[in-house]
Amino acid sequence: MSLCNFIRQELEEKNGEDKVCFKELSKPGKEPLFKLEEKEMLKIPGIEEVKDQTPENWYQTYNLSLDGYSMFPQPDTISEEDKVEIVKRFLNGLEKLLNPKFNWTFIRPFKLSLENCVRCNTCAEACHLYLASGRKEIYRPNFRSEILRKIYEKHFTLTGKLNALLGEEIDITYDLIRRLFELAYRCTLCRRCVLYCPIGVDNGLIARELRKLFSQELGWAPPEVHQKGTRLHLKAGSSTGMNPQGIRDTIAFLEEEIAEKTGKKIKIPVDKKGAEYLFIHNAGEYISWPDHMEAFFLLFDAVGINYTLSSEPLGYDGVNYGAWYDDVELARIAVNHLKIAHSLGVKKILVGECGHAHKVFCVVLDRLLPASSPLAEIKRESCLPLVWEIVKSGKLKLDPSRNDFYFTLHDSCNIVRLMGIVRPQREVLNRIVPQGRIKEMNPNGVKNYCCGGGSGFAIMGSLNFPTFRKKVGIKVKLCQIMETFQDVLKEDKIKLVVATCSNCKGTIREMEHTYHLFEKYKITHCGLVDLVVNAMTDIPPFLNFEEMI
């Protein structure tokens, strides 16, 4: 039986006593509403479960009252008065989400999604977190939305008042709000559930609106996303903390490394005025996957792409964590990126293999400025069609047999489902690897499952959130990977999960480390351009996975 059928059939919803209902979220105190039991969760043959080693005292110090996990490392010692104040501020925030001026960016879809759900629960089956948890009620896409809906209806609509008259009420307390905050971060914003909804309700959007409310009004957000994310990005120039000198040094180092590896002396253009493209990637790549960056530079050099990098603060880090939780921060980073491109006099921005950066540059930015503003004149495009164009053009001599591995392609939700870039990466892969080596996951393309790292999950490392991610977040994707390679698992050949997104790669790397995928099965990950360059016959083979692990 296939593993994905396993997800569908073996994990049944619990309908007994332990079903968490909406009212329970208002339960006073810090005791978690339930505990995730291993025996009820998605089990994957050949994978040994990680242990939950949460220190006892965290349950008192912090607030783990939702499910025993938290991403918010702020000690929770709030006085009764402050609790009342927080409730008030939350309701203020909700009012602002419904205010056309304060939330012009998303009020249309938000109101539609809030008002039109028929509660058929068709969306539940779509959600990787819900499935991996063993269909636990609180992870259902619609559960979080329903709570917000109840609060909204109670305060703003006739329906809510009628429901209250008929005996249904939800208590809006600090405990409810604190749990709801946590719940806003039990969704990776992959928006797979949208594809399942007959009405077009967007539960992913509701989760993001909730995150916005907490950040924009209460200043609450996971530290990796806010203080060490957008704040650091805007202040230091990169959410990695890398400053302009750092990037210049890194580039010099990469040039040396390229020369050492390939014998090619190439000059990586930095701050070159008037180039066709400003190439911008997730700066984390320079640190975690420098060879991936080298591959891009080698490729561009080989076919003479007229591009430049920027060493301006922000100009060398294309991420925009605002996409996950805060419209103000989103706009700030996006506009800064455009300003840098404009001052360099480039015509276009070319986005590297980073999913959320793709979506921000190519889709979200489209309506962040009026089309006639000089900044909006700068076109923004994905690197994937360009890479396909290069491979297709025949300008490179490519030897597929150099990529002597098995492959599967992990689709980044942002690039595929949310942008419709599905084919170019497949065409490229098909051309550069030996015949019969690619196995598609099931499902794939626009129906892919999230890797479990979406919307900041990949970088959120506070308290015991990583344990949640390992136990639940990454499980469905891991299950799919194992299933896809199941016929060749025992073979002593490297199996590559190709991902065109930094956060996806980071998440797959976590799977490898946590569940010893390389040692046991020789499963590892890789970007797309890396493989193109590895197939180029005028330089020595470029990838060495044994060394990289």
Add this chain to the structure above:
Amino acid sequence: MGMVVFTYVAFLVCVVGIAYRFYRFYKLPVNIRWEVYPVPHEPGEKKQYGGSYLEDVAWYEKELKKDHVGEWLEPLKEILWLERVKKYNRYGLWIWSFCLHWGLWLMFLFVVLMLINTKIFIPLGLIKTAGILGYGLGSLGVLGLLVKRTIHPTLKLYTSPIDRVNLLLLLALFVTGFLMVVSDEGLKHAFFYFNAILSFAPQETKVKGVVFWHFFIFNIFILYLPFSKFFHGPAKYLTYHKILWDDMPQSKGSKIEKLIEKQLGYQVGWSGPHVKPEKTWLENAQN
């Protein structure tokens, strides 16, 4: 007499109500693009596998093609077949929901046929079949849903008191309609009623019994529709065509451009520590 006037009022409120809700939607600021693929107006193969114009190098230099027929065919799968409920819903809702919705469509067909029949003859058998099928299926569907939503623990959790009231209203609507169409006497009275409505002759109808109750409830139903959960039917147009499938890039001089320009001048208003609430969106974005 009261009944016919009530009908006019209910119909008017329904039309104006739906128009008002659409108007309110269109008056809201235009949102940031937020599409989800597959988008069914993408031409050719793309709509099947979920591709977009962003798959092409320099897409902005080409003319964007749109398959309008595709965009209008796709929703029919849901309206006529509830495809996603059928494929993915594990609570056995599909069959009942299918009956309920076809009950509604056939009931509307029945009403339209009755209206036409006042001017152009339509065979009685046809009208009766639409009525019996519609009201019959509708009753069955609502009953099924009521039972499901009462006994299934998950569905019960997601059913609020007002949802039950709505279903009971529909049940009353369908059952009275059914009783009306199965008796020739009922149908005859219904003819008088529709005649009176179309000839603006309120004095000519004397509906009573089940016919009275049916049209009374029918009027309440349409009067209530724009302000209730029943609005999800019309709302589906907005969620799909105006949000999830809206992948049109902004162009210079367009209406959207003017809106964006205006919206960037709105005050931000949020109070988080990193936000400047009194400044505009544009000012906030610039630092």
